[in-house]
Amino acid sequence: MLKKVLQRVGVGIVVGTFIGLMLSIHYSFNFAEGSYIPSTPAFIAHFPNELYALIASIGIWSAMGCVFSLSNLIYSETDWSILKMTSINFAVSYLSFLPLAILAGWTSWELGVLFDFTLTFSTIYIIIWLSSMLKAKKEIETLNRHLDHNK
Incomplete structure (x- = not known):
């Protein structure tokens, strides 16, 4: 299990940093x-220069x-229902991501901004979840056809 956790941490650092970097480039081009x-000018203002802000951003993106x-x-966790796994995954993801997003300057504790952030997070989560479920369903159907063919 420790090996699996360490692999996930490694992948998370690489993917999180890559996505953060792509978003920062997009943000830079547009704004x-x-x-x-x-990151945002408000976030950068917390640091003596952009290099320190970038280092902090990389840490946040990695997290x-x-x-x-x-x-x-x-x-x-295979003996849980999909509803239970999804509900716990959503809660853990949201409650862990929210402080990092606030720290990164992507959102704030203001009620309206927090509502918009929650709506955006939930929409993206649902899209990814539905895509994952459709992919899993397709894989199961492929395996079932393969099993039926081998009878």
């Missing part, structure tokens, strides 16, 4: 007028990746 900024990578271990 920084040709300059690179790793975000680990949150989602490790929270998926919940689905390896």
Whole structure:
């Protein structure tokens, strides 16, 4: 189990950092007028320069990746219902991601902003969950056809 957790942490760091970097490049193109900024101006203002802000951003992005990578271990608990696994995964993911998103300057504790963030998070979660369920259903159907063919 420790090996599986360490693998998930490694994947989470790499994927989280990559996604964070891509988002920062997108944000820079759209809002920084040709300059690179790793996060929001409010976040960057907490640091003496952009390099320190980038290092902090990488740490936050890595932690975000680990949150989602490790929270998926919940689905390896095979005697739970899909509803229970999904509910626990959603709660763990949301409650772990929210403080990191606030720390990164992506959202705040303001009620309206927090509501919008929660709505966006939930929508993305549902889309990913539905995609995963459809993929799993397709794989099960393929395996069943293969088993029926071998009878």
